[in-house]
Amino acid sequence: MSEIFENENEMNEYKIDLFDDEGNKQTVIHLDTVQIDGQDFVVCIPFKEEEGDEVDEVFILKMLEREDGTYELAYEEDLEVLDRAYEEFKARNADEFDFED
Numbered sequence: 001m002s003e004i005f006e007n008e009n010e011m012n013e014y015k016i017d018l019f020d021d022e023g024n025k026q027t028v029i030h031l032d033t034v035q036i037d038g039q040d041f042v043v044c045i046p047f048k049e050e051e052g053d054e055v056d057e058v059f060i061l062k063m064l065e066r067e068d069g070t071y072e073l074a075y076e077e078d079l080e081v082l083d084r085a086y087e088e089f090k091a092r093n094a095d096e097f098d099f100e101d
Contacts, residue, residue, distance in 0.1 A: 034088040041085040042073060060085050
């Protein structure tokens with residue numbers, strides 16, 4: 001399953017709308033992009049309307065460029081690659097977020 005993203009919000013460049021194959025939309029907040037073995041991975045969390053809402057879910061999606069120059073975000077099935085991407089994200093953002101192990 002792949003998802004196409006687009007940035008429709010000019011005021012918050014980090015908010016991304018993801019669309020699944022059926023056209024269902026989920027809005028996420030882009031936190032970082034990390035590179036593992038030459039492949040870019042986008043790290044996102046679900047967008048919460050209320051500021052106090054706690055986030056306990058992280059999306060790590062592989063970024064693929066299409067022939068027409070647009071991008072597609074796809075699920076990575078290799079858990080070892082996902083673990084490495086998450087560890088890279090945590091190392092790069094240790095001062096920004098409180099991570100629970």
